[in-house]
Amino acid sequence: MDNKLPTIKEIARRLNVSVSTVSRALSDHPRIGLRTKTRVQQLAAELGYEPNAQAIFFKQKRTFVIGVILPFIREEFFSQAISGIETAAMEHEYTILFGQSYDDPEREKKVVEAMKKQRIDGLIISLSKHTQNYSHLLALDKYNIPIVYFDRVPPKEAHKVYCNLYKGTVEMAGWLISRGYKRIGLINGPAKLEASKERLNGYIEGISKKKLKVDMQLVEESDFSKEGTFAAMKKLLSMKNPPNALISFNDYIHMDAVQYAQMHNIQVNKDIVFVSYANLPITGYTAHPPLISIEQYPYGQGEKAMEMMIRILNEKSESEAADSNYYVEELAPTLVAYQQPPIIM
Amino acid sequence: MDNKLPTIKEIARRLNVSVSTVSRALSDHPRIGLRTKTRVQQLAAELGYEPNAQAIFFKQKRTFVIGVILPFIREEFFSQAISGIETAAMEHEYTILFGQSYDDPEREKKVVEAMKKQRIDGLIISLSKHTQNYSHLLALDKYNIPIVYFDRVPPKEAHKVYCNLYKGTVEMAGWLISRGYKRIGLINGPAKLEASKERLNGYIEGISKKKLKVDMQLVEESDFSKEGTFAAMKKLLSMKNPPNALISFNDYIHMDAVQYAQMHNIQVNKDIVFVSYANLPITGYTAHPPLISIEQYPYGQGEKAMEMMIRILNEKSESEAADSNYYVEELAPTLVAYQQPPIIM
DNA sequence: CGGCCCTGCGCAAACGATGGCACAAAATGA
DNA sequence: TCATTTTGTGCCATCGTTTGCGCAGGGCCG
Known part of the structure; x- marks a missing residue:
């Protein structure tokens, strides 16, 4: 006994x-x-x-635990990302302490503090949409806990891994225009989000580059709720000259937008061509996946983020010296076509 | 510095x-x-x-960390489950060490061992489909690490939380029969899985109960791959007297089955009525969600599993004495209808 | 005024493992 | 044969925190 x-x-x-x-x-x-x-x-x-790893880690002041904070694990993008993170972690004998922010800065803060208490060796985080104040993250500095941001990264200097959606959007707009779609709608996220700014700027640049003029009436915002997206769609569809192509902020907004279109007898991908970001497998099962998608490599981003973290930790233990420069990994997103659209004009 | x-x-x-x-x-x-x-x-x-939590936990021999191992976090069922687990954990100041088995017993073993090394206070696990050998889990006993199984639970005595899908299947078959659907197909998982046995037994009982005789030709297996499901569908549809209703093992098989049906000009939910398990939100976006689904409350299961774990841990610290009996929480699944099917006959 | 209890604090052991240093015994070299 | 090196092992401090016990000083009671 x-x-x-x-x-x-x-x-x-x-x-x-x-x-x-x-x-x-x-x-x-x-x-x-x-x-x-x-x-x-x-x-x-x-x-x-x-x-007893506890005892060893305690003495060595390392835990071999990396904290991972995501907004919503139920979004396939993030569940793939964490799989990449986990796999890379296992290869290097690290384990993953998991938490979700639910896009709530308060919750994010709580989770960060719980992880700080556990003395994680490092933190990989995709910021909550509404995080403006970084004090809870800066506090980790005192504990010498490095942070790698991924996907939803802060504008400031930091270790980060992300896809350049600005470029992706420029390409996507160009792709549509070259196939004859000149009235391109955009259902964006709330204007103050970095992610929205990127997309909007890419949208504007992509259209301008083709010598067309940007019609800001074709740009609507959604708060990510179904209702918000429906409202945006309503506005777009009630225009005198509605769009014949629509870029949605992400696949979830895309799916709601498609649903709205169907309810209003729009022929999806005929009357309006739908395109989106993310390229999530689930959209393959939907009646109308986006015609093209911007692949953001969630698994790869996760993997790269973890590898970056390990590099940082190794360097830290090698030399106590200055490591004042930041690692930044920018991935070029790729356009993925599910099917060819009819070329018009 | x-x-x-x-x-x-x-x-x-x-x-x-x-x-x-x-x-x-x-x-x-x-x-x-x-x-x-x-x-x-x-x-x-x-x-x-x-x-320094490390130091305190080291001294007190508790880490306030609970390991959570799931087959695939990308399945929405599990991402919801872990959200329930996480929320309950936070309320009690526990944190979550996360790992996936990818339905691979080898990987499951590795993850369990990594967690054992970290001296988690307890383990919540949904078994890999193919786990037959429990030695890696029994090894936790020596470390006094309790296990709560959820959803995919072992047949043996243990702490567990799960939905009784046998009962759910009986109900589902009854529901179909009472609406006139008497040729009910079943695309099950591999026969040796507990989850498959439950469904098959429920299927048989549900049909027999209504005084109909079971036609085992209507039962096919899929290995969960798209190809496997397509093969099963092919057999079912090539019967002289094909089914007019189809129960799929889960929503993922359901979606593949629907896809196959559409490719072969079957009118989904007219020629054949499709029903499934799980009731995942994503199916709401598909062209043809299952007509009815067995809701399994993933979030609730996760929450209950975590609460059960905390109860176990508290009791353990209160009395070193015998805690030889196991907690078992069996949830009754609910039939959820997306839309009413035509009543035939 | 002696015994007793309370108040407020310090000492030291303990948790499990690591690693620098010391030291004995054996082996080697001159 | 003695000095020196090598080899094998033990002692002890250390990591940060908790906690049982001890002890001094002051107050209270009879």
């Missing part, structure tokens, strides 16, 4: 050697005699000894 | 008191004088002292 876990002490006691000898024998220290080493290792195996 | 984190020792040194006094002052011990207490607390606040 005395389920005493075997410790290094226990082994030492039984073998009548000191704990340090056992410690060294187990880590194959060259100064330990072969006989002793064998005896120790045998008994350890027999007892099923496993080092 | 000496970013020394404030420790209890540092405070003691500065205030010329002993560390124990500081420790007690911070935890509001009654034997510490008001003056000292205030001085300590003030300096602690000033230095931004935060207790």
Whole structure:
């Protein structure tokens, strides 16, 4: 009944050697005699000894735990991202402490604090949409906990991995225009979000580049709710000259927009061509996936973020010295076509 | 540059008191004088002292970390489940160590071992589909790490939370039959899975109960791949007397089955009525969601699993004594109808 | 005024493992 | 044969925190 876990002490006691000898024998220290080493290792195996990581980490001031905070794991983008993170972590013997912000800065703060308490070695985070204040994240600095941002990254200097959606949007607009779609609508997110600005700027640049003029009436905002998207669609569809192509902020807005269009007898991808960001597998099951999508490589972003983190941690332990420069990895998004649209004009 | 984190020792040194006094002052011990207490607390606040959870947990042999292992976080069922788990955990100041098995027993084992190394306080797991050997999980017993199984639970005695899909399937078959659908197909998972057995037994019982005879030709298996499901569909549709209703193992198989049907000019939910398990939100965006679904409350299951875990941990610390009986929470699944089917006959 | 209790605090052990240093015994070299 | 090196092992401090116990000084009671 005395389920005493075997410790290094226990082994030492039984073998009548000191704990340090056992410690060294187990880590194959060259100064330990072969006989002793064998005896120790045998008994350890027999007892099923496993080092107490807690104790080691405590002494070494590392936990081999990386915190990961995402807005919503239920969004496929993020569930793929965390899979990339996890896989990279396992390869390097790190584990993942998980938390969601639900796009709520308060919750984000709480989660960050809980993780700080646990003394994670580093934090990988995709910011909540509404995070403006970074104090909870800056507080990690004091604890020497590096942060790698991914996907939803802050504008400031920092370690980060992200897709340049500005460029992607420019390309997407160009793609549509070159196929004859000149009235391109955009259902964007709330204007103050970085993610919205990127898309809008890309949209404007993409259209201007083709010598067309931008009609801001074709740009609407959604607050990401179905109602918000429906309202945006209503405005767009009630125009005298409605769009014949529509860029949606992401696949979720895309799906709601399609739903609205269908309810109003619009022929999806005929009357209006729908395109979107993300390229999530689920859209493949929907009746009308976006005609083209901007692939953002969530798995790859996650993987890269984790690898960046590990690089940072290794450098930190190598040299206490200055590491004042930041790693930035910008991925070029790719246009993925599900099917060819009719070329008009 | 000496970013020394404030420790209890540092405070003691500065205030010329002993560390124990500081420790007690911070935890509001009654034997510490008001003056000292205030001085300590003030300096602690000033230095931004935060207790090193690592150290405390190390001493107390608890980490306040619960491991969570899921097959695939990208399945919405599981992403909802982990949200329930996380929320319940936060309420009780626990954090979540996350890992996926990808339905691979080998990987599951690795993840379990990594978590054991981290000395999690408990493990919540939804088993990999193919896990037959429980040795890696039984090994946790030695470390006094309790396990709560959820959703995919083992047949043996254990702490568990799950939906009784046997009952759900009986109901679902009855529902179909009472609306005139008497040739009910079933695309099940591999026969050796517990989850498949439940469904099959429910299917048989549900049909027999209505005094109909079971036609095993209507039961096919899929290995969960699109190809597997397509093959199953092909067999079912090539029957002389094909089914007019189809139960799919889960929403993912359902979606593939619908896709196959559409490719073969079957009128979905007319020629054949499709029903499924899970009731995931994404199916709402598909062209043909299942007509009815068995709601399995993933969020609730997750929440309950975490609460059960906390109960177990609390009891363990209260009494070292026998806790030989297991908690089992069986949820009754609910039939959810998206739309009414035509009643035939 | 002596014994007793309360108040306020410090000492030190403990948690599990690591690693620098010391030291004895054995081996080597001159 | 003695000095020196090598080899194998033990001692002890350390990480940050908690906690049982001890002890001094003051107040109270009889």
